[in-house]
Amino acid sequence: MSIKRLVRKELTGPARVSATRRRVEASEDMISLAAGDPNFLLPEYIADEMRQAVLDGCTHYCFGGDPELKVAVADYYGKYGYKADPNSQVAITAGGSQSIFQSYAVILNEGDQVLAFDPAYGGGSRAPRYFGVKTDFVPMKVEADGSFRMNVEGLKEAITDKTKALYIDNPGNPSGMVYTEKELKAMADLAVDNDFFVLSDETYTEFIWGDKKHVPLITMPGMEDRTLVAMALTKMFAWAGMRTGWIIAGPELSQYVGRAPGSGVSWPVQRAAIVALTKGQEFVKGMVDEYEERLDYCVKRLNEMPGVKCLKPEGAFYLFPDVSGVGLSSSDFVTKFMEEEKVRVVSGVGYGPAVGEGRIRLSMIRPLSTQKMLSWFKMTANTTLEAAMDRMESFCKRHAK
């Protein structure tokens, strides 16, 4: 009997564990800059709220999500200029991945086509295959300085009569790009003219650097019922293991979001999420300051290394430097860097087929020695970003031709 023959075909190819999720035996001096799992320790009031919620009996089913959390989410998102009705337009999910998966479950039928820019977050661009749907990638425009911009012409050309949705991450992981109003307007026009949805993954809106502003696609003309906004507390509140997120959609589309299968979120965690969203601004501000310090420090260090060019991103907390000058392929760079220097980074190739070769992604989730906030792990001189940059400098000096 072949079990393989019976299970879903998308699961039967070569086992592929995303580079960020791979479990590696950690050693004291290994530094992981792979997954986007923030290192900050949550404030005590979150734990207090969860404990109180258990004592208050929030240990039963919470069908449809906690109504107060939905109000908190709608109020929170209101700061970007879109006011959703909390009862009907907000669905609570178990994190960003579920927001993405559930959104696709609402709109995809077998044989549809999804488009995504390259590079894009793989969890968003590759999930359609579980619905019998192919993702086609549109390479972003790479500017002379190495930054990315939306490729409107490429998008136009990629649209077919099967196009059901476009996936975007705004701000972008790993592109670091924050879409301008003009780019979003061009995207909205194409979505309306060609009758498709946009899954707008807005996981990193708290982390925007410089004078850029987050403009939600859902506010663009014609987009209210064509946009599924996927968000999570994962990065916004260093909440990765607590699995809480949401989907916001327009009044008509959101009726169907509620009908798609979802797994629900532990109720005490939802109670704590209300506190995070309503009282957590100071904690978020602290992280924003730390991240910006990390980015500035690492961009400077990287640009001093032979064979490396690195831009400061407009948003999110990843660096996506061009390391092609070191003379190794992205995947060789990642493997050798881990073997020789015990630093984990991710190959750029995983974020799309065209533009990632020659780049690696570094997640700024390790502290500088100057960090003021608390970390969930013991900080030592061996695991700081300074140490990671020292090791990368030795590595590049050794390998650059």
Ligand SMILES: Cc1ncc(COP(=O)(O)O)c(C=O)c1O
């Ligand atoms: C753009 C983007 N969306 C969604 C996610 C998934 O987040 P979660 O851990 O909440 O599932 C990530 C995680 O890295 C991400 O970068």
